[in-house]
Amino acid sequence: MDKVGDQQMKHWRLEVDDENIAWLTLDYADASTNVLSSSVMEELGVILADIIQTPPAALVIQSGKKSGFIAGADVSEFGSLCDGDRAFKYIRESQETLYQLESFHFPTIAVISGFCMGGGLELALACRYRIAEDIPSTRLGLPEVRLGIHPGFGGSVRLPPLVGTVTAMDMILTGRSVSASAARKIGLVNYSVPGRHLVNAVHKLIASPPKKQKPAFLKRLPSHRLIRPLLAKYLRKKVAVKAPEHHYPSPYALIDLWLHHADDPETMMEEEARSLARMLVRESAQNLIRVFFLQSTLKGLGKGTDFKAKNVHVIGAGTMGGDIAAWCALRGLNVSLQDRTPESIAPAMKRAYKLFKKKLKKPRLVQEAFDRLMPDTQGLGVKRADVIIEAIFEDLKVKQELYQKIEPQMKEGALLATNTSSIPLEELAVVLKDPSRLVGLHFFNPVAMMQLVEVVKGKDTDDEVVRKAAAFTGKINRLPLRVKSTPGFLVNRILMPYLMEAVVMVGEGIEPARIDQAALNFGMPMGPIELADTVGLDICLSVAEILSSHLGGKVPDVLRDRVSTGNLGKKSGRGFYEYRKGKAVKPKQDSNDRLPEDLQDRLIFRLLNESAACLREGVVEDTDQLDAGIIFGTGFAPFRGGPMHYVKAKGLEDQIKRLEFLEQTYGERFRKDEGWDQLRDQIIES
Amino acid sequence: MQKDVTYNGRKVYVVDGSRTPQLKSAGTPGPFSASDLAVYAARSLLARQPFSPDDLDEVIFGCVMPSPDEVNIARIIALRLGCGDRVPAWTVQRNCASGMQALDCAAQNISSGRSEIVLAGGTEVMSRAPILFSPAMAKWLAVLNRARGFAPKLAAISKFRPALLKPVIGLIKGLSDPVVGLSMGQTAENLVYKFQLTREQLDQYAMESHQRLSKAQDEGFLSNEIEAIYDSKGNCYLHDNGVRKDSNMEGLAKLKPVFDRGFGNVTAGNSAQITDGASCLILASEDAVKKYKLPVLGTIVDSQWAGLDPAQMGLGPVHAMTPLMQRHKIDIQDVDYWEINEAFAAQVLACTTAWQDEDYCKTELGLDKVMGAIPPDRLNIDGGGISLGHPVGASGARIVLHLLHVLERNQAKRGVASLCIGGGQGGAMLLERENADG
Secondary structure (H helix, E strand, O other): OEEEOOEEEOOEEEEEOOOOEEEEEEOOOOOOOOOEOHHHHHHHHHHHHHHOOOOOOEEEEEEOOOOEEEOOEOHHHHHHHOOHHHHHHHHHHHHHHHHHHHOOOOOEEEEEOOEEEOHHHHHHHHOOEEEEEOOOOOEEEOHHHHHOOOOOOOHHHHHHHHHOHHHHHHHHHHOOEEEHHHHHHHOOOOEEEOHHHHHHHHHHHHHOOOOOOOOOHHHHHHHOOOOHHHHHHHHHHHHHHHOOOOOOOHHHHHHHHHHHHOOOHHHHHHHHHHHHHHHHOOHHHHHHHHHHHHHHHHHHHHOOOOOOOOEEEEEOOOHHHHHHHHHHHHOOOEEEEEOOOHHHHHHHHHHHHHHHHHHHOOHHHHHHHHHHEEEOOOOHHHHHOOEEEEOOOOOHHHHHHHHHHHHHHOOOOOEEEEOOOOOOHHHHHOOOOOHHHEEEEEEOOOOOOOOEEEEEEOOOOOHHHHHHHHHHHHHOOOEEEEEEOOOOOOHHHHHHHHHHHHHHHHHOOOOHHHHHHHHHHHOOOOOHHHHHHHHOHHHHHHHHHHHHHHHOOOOOHHHHHHHHOOOOEHHHOEOOOEEEOOEEOOOOOOOOOOOOHHHHHHHHHHHHHHHHHHHHHOOOOOHHHHHHHHHHHHOOOHHHOOHHHHHHHHOHHHHHHHHHHHHHHHOHHHOOOOHHHHHHHHHHHO | OOOOOOOOOOOOEEEEEEEOOOEEOOOOOOOOOHHHHHHHHHHHHHHOOOOOHHHOOEEEEEOOOOOHHHOOHHHHHHHHOOOOOOOOEEEEOEOEOHHHHHHHHHHHHHHHOOOOEEEEEEEEEHHHOOEEOOHHHHHHHHHHHHOOOHHHHHHHHHOOOHHHHOOEEHHHHHOEEOOOOEEHHHHHHHHHHHOOOOHHHHHHHHHHHHHHHHHHHHHOOOOOOEOOEEOOOOOEEOOOOOOOOOOOHHHHHHOOEOOOOOOOOOEOOOEOOOEEEEEEEEEEOHHHHHHOOOOOOEEEEEEEEEEOOHHHHHHHHHHHHHHHHHHOOOOHHHOOEEEEOOOEHHHHHHHHHHOOOHHHHHHOOOOOOOOOOOOHHHEOOOOOHHHHOOOHHHHHHHHHHHHHHHHHHOOOOEEEEEEEEOOOEEEEEEEEOOOOOO
């Protein structure tokens, strides 16, 4: 693309204008998104070394992509960095390149439009000035902790002195990103301007360079060496609420780094590299990186179709239907929400407004989204809809009648989707003239939080329809998981034995809080008992009964008793726990308190055994999709890489032995599924 | 001088229409802005059409007092409805007849061939009428803003007097006639005096208005014109909520006159309510009706505007309806149903009385005999402004929409809708249903 010295540049383009300003553009070869791969960093090193030979008046770094500035480091390279020394060496070299950029005596300016994440922001931080385009897609952040690592190209060294310790640590430890205007407010960028003024802002910075930004005294104070230990203690405590150290070590490593070296940038830089190298080779980071890629795998399921949904019609304004409709409107689609009476739609409109306000903040955008959501008691939206989602109560007859009524009104090529979780698609489809157009779109509650949507293929469902449904799911920023139409699909099917085992334990007299603690120790985001209470015990019971009628097994009496006495969980104020102000009242648990090993294994092995059964029955295509489905559908400890990955990591044979032991101790419900034998073949193959 | 029919080009069809329930002001700003209401009124209306919102040629709305962030409210409504960037939109204002003015403009553009399909209507949120600073306060603020330096600023601040804070209630200003110095209610008092109407007559009329609306609601007569609206707090509104099903003469008699305190006859009970609401219709040319196979609710045959003494603005309808009917050579018995907007019971009664008053017909209307009596069972048969409320910019569109539904319900042919207009004007529209027997 561009020649520097005698070296051909693949990713960078350098142009020097009449005013001797050097414009350096990153245009990552053969991809739509800029990442800082090793080859990009290598080339940058060469270019910077060349620039210093004939210093320009200023150097501007910008992106050649419409999608954004730089998305971060090239995560796909992380897998090959599992050798600690090699990782350290690579990080140090990159740091060196950015140090060179930082030490130029002429102004260096990063012009940021769109995302500027991770390594991208660290590159921008090495520039003397930053200008951000004030558009919604501009986000600046250091999300590394979410992959089980932390910044490594000097982000943790350069950010605190720029924006103040508290703000910087908050950004790094939570991985949250900020908008252009917020970045301006905290001092992360010098200007946040509309696109029409980006070039003007560059010239203004060069003509009258502002003094180096420095946070106010009070913002610098927390990094004083006498105050740091106190703040570090506070930060650790705050992080521990969400991410226990033995599962997620990287934020703690970062706090230590700052605590010990904040006064000495040079050492801190080196230690940052050393610590990151240590993190990178850890299993939990490698697993989280794997999960990151599983996400792209799921997103890929919607490829190969040019289906573009614009209008969505949702029938049934209950919790699920109403929230699905609101989510679709939030994501920019025109939505009509149908129910029988205005009174049954009104509560959904209230929830929708709350969601829009929380997510969009600006009144203008909130109103736009609210306008996109049309309450529709007459079903006017059916004829214009590209996607119809049925989310009415679970009654075969009523659903069938509804389908018969709407099918003749539907646009050609429009999707008919059902959110059913318990009625087989094949039974629903019999009334359709074209049964191949019915597909399942199984959302999870709460819709705005749960990323996964099961795309259910019935016996008759056309493959193209499944692809369209997956593409639609991707369009509304959810992860599609293709599953076969079998009772419970994947997520509920696997979750239920795990929940039921927990309920059985309660029946045995084990304290609920201890059971939940066992699950939390494994890395689940919420214990099974609290989860059951949150979902609603009546709903758990009905799902359990449907599943056991198909798959055998016994629904524990304890669960029936609770439901029959009206203790339905969080919503009724009492389930297995009592709820005060929406919070479960639990006796304080000491996480160091040794729980019987059985507790955890009983929970997890019910889940693993059902996973094996699902694989054997082909509910999902492969182990990767199963892992992804369970992580994004249930929150299964992501740093463990999913149930099947966990089995492989722990050793298949050992796990089978443990399962057999559990069967001997606790009986039939732990009987090894034949799926384990197939798993054995697969693992040997891979 | 006899004028020509207004729409002397192509025929103007009313395809369909819809409105929000009219919400009585609770004395505090209501949950909806004027554009919110119009969006609710029109969104389902457009969704049930075979054409898409961007097929409209223009959008015209009447609104007397759009809020400061809703100037040219019609354009805001059009964009919020998803009509797209390329559908032009404009706002019209003729006080209480703004909604009818929007229909008139739409009809003219269709008749002349400029437009094929137009969304037209009116919207008003009286509960959110602004409270303003006085000009004296504005001047003080301007001086303060211009002052540079400590001393001039201090000097400016020292000029402040608490009296400057006395608010100007926008709604009161809006409902007063600055030329003759009377509130609208006082112009109604003038008519009570002129035609020697009694308090009992006014209250009787008001009570019947509530009874008529009440019956219409019970019979479901309004369900085909009202679209439910939803606020952000989980409430939905389905009905005109100003109706008093238990309205009675004793209760009405207890109310005190509000405009001519101590002496008058016009009370809150026999005046239109302060109300929020929006109404809109889709007007189309014959070509468009054929092209999209649109249903037809009726045709707008003609319209008439008239001016009169602002102090007697309530008689506006007779001044507009008389030439309109003369032009089409029709008498009272040729009109099946009437809607005369109920701004005040006194003013509607004055209109019907004036048409039976030989002196008024001769001297003021230039007739050689009386027009006659409008049969009460043909006038405002489902209630009016007194029971439904009168969101000023919207009422003109509402009475046209409702009259077309009344004609349809009764398989009748011809109707006249009319309103009085603050400032001394009247407006009237002649509507017909085709294929009607009778």
